[in-house]
Amino acid sequence: MALTLEHVSKRFGSLVAIKDLSLTFERGAIYSIIGPNGAGKSTVVNMVAGSYTVTSGVIRLDAHVVSSLAKHQIARLGISRTYQNLRLFDGMSVLENLEVCFFTDSLPGLFRRGGHRMTKVERLKRCHACLHDFNLADVAENLAGDLPYGRQKVLELARAFVTDAPVVLLDEPAAGLNHTETKEMARRIASLKRSDRAIILVEHDMDLVMSISDRVDVLNHGELLYSGSPDAVRRNEKVQEAYLGTAAELDIVRKLTEGRRTSGGIRAHAGVVRH
Numbered sequence: 001m002a003l004t005l006e007h008v009s010k011r012f013g014s015l016v017a018i019k020d021l022s023l024t025f026e027r028g029a030i031y032s033i034i035g036p037n038g039a040g041k042s043t044v045v046n047m048v049a050g051s052y053t054v055t056s057g058v059i060r061l062d063a064h065v066v067s068s069l070a071k072h073q074i075a076r077l078g079i080s081r082t083y084q085n086l087r088l089f090d091g092m093s094v095l096e097n098l099e100v101c102f103f104t105d106s107l108p109g110l111f112r113r114g115g116h117r118m119t120k121v122e123r124l125k126r127c128h129a130c131l132h133d134f135n136l137a138d139v140a141e142n143l144a145g146d147l148p149y150g151r152q153k154v155l156e157l158a159r160a161f162v163t164d165a166p167v168v169l170l171d172e173p174a175a176g177l178n179h180t181e182t183k184e185m186a187r188r189i190a191s192l193k194r195s196d197r198a199i200i201l202v203e204h205d206m207d208l209v210m211s212i213s214d215r216v217d218v219l220n221h222g223e224l225l226y227s228g229s230p231d232a233v234r235r236n237e238k239v240q241e242a243y244l245g246t247a248a249e250l251d252i253v254r255k256l257t258e259g260r261r262t263s264g265g266i267r268a269h270a271g272v273v274r275h
């Protein structure tokens, strides 16, 4: 039982963002997709979640072809996600931000469990358990927009898990976090690994990626450059050449600028560090 990408390609006009990509993600593991800026990582997440259509190929969740479904149908099947940039409802409370995840009819892209409409009591019980698990119970009634950035990232994470989705896509969960918060985020994500769930993350922080991933998939120019265990990826010369050398340099920049809030993390593009 798995999420599979079978010969998936994505074009934006003349640009081939993803080229003939085939990957399988089984439940019970944490996967990371890494690669240079523009490699196609977010495009993969966006295709799986239904934000982008595929140009060719098929994406399946078990027996379901998800690549022909709308975003809210995919969410309902059990694929939830976070975004590179926070997408919380700032004017709603922390608790309400979790509650809305159960209504996909009115809010496409958010998740309602397998077509079963839970009672309000069931939903609230689940949300409160989630607040407790994610250490957010003390701010349940606060406005999401009033939380410090680090806790907003935790809330965003909690939203992806509150509905118990079997596939969770995390797009740069550590973007903009300082070193301590990033370590805490890594610990938190690792603790969310379960035999009935696949966690797939796109992340530039190599310490986080290497410390929690069961498998790392390296993309370069929209193609799979290498796939393997963190150790194997670290040792691979092609990966070092295409990405990890740059990532190590970036890590130095990140540490120097640690704790500064950014919209999409501190990332390099053609040698330019963006804030």
Ligand SMILES: Nc1ncnc2c1ncn2[C@@H]1O[C@H](COP(=O)(O)OP(=O)(O)OP(=O)(O)O)[C@@H](O)[C@H]1O
Pocket: 012, 015, 017, 035, 036, 037, 038, 039, 040, 041, 042, 043, 044, 267
């Ligand atoms: N909606 C879009 N329209 C046109 N081009 C796009 C769109 N989304 C992505 N692209 C292009 O597709 C390529 C892959 O982009 P993508 O965002 O998937 O890369 P990435 O690996 O996630 O990069 P980053 O690490 O910077 O987030 C890039 O050349 C990007 O400019």
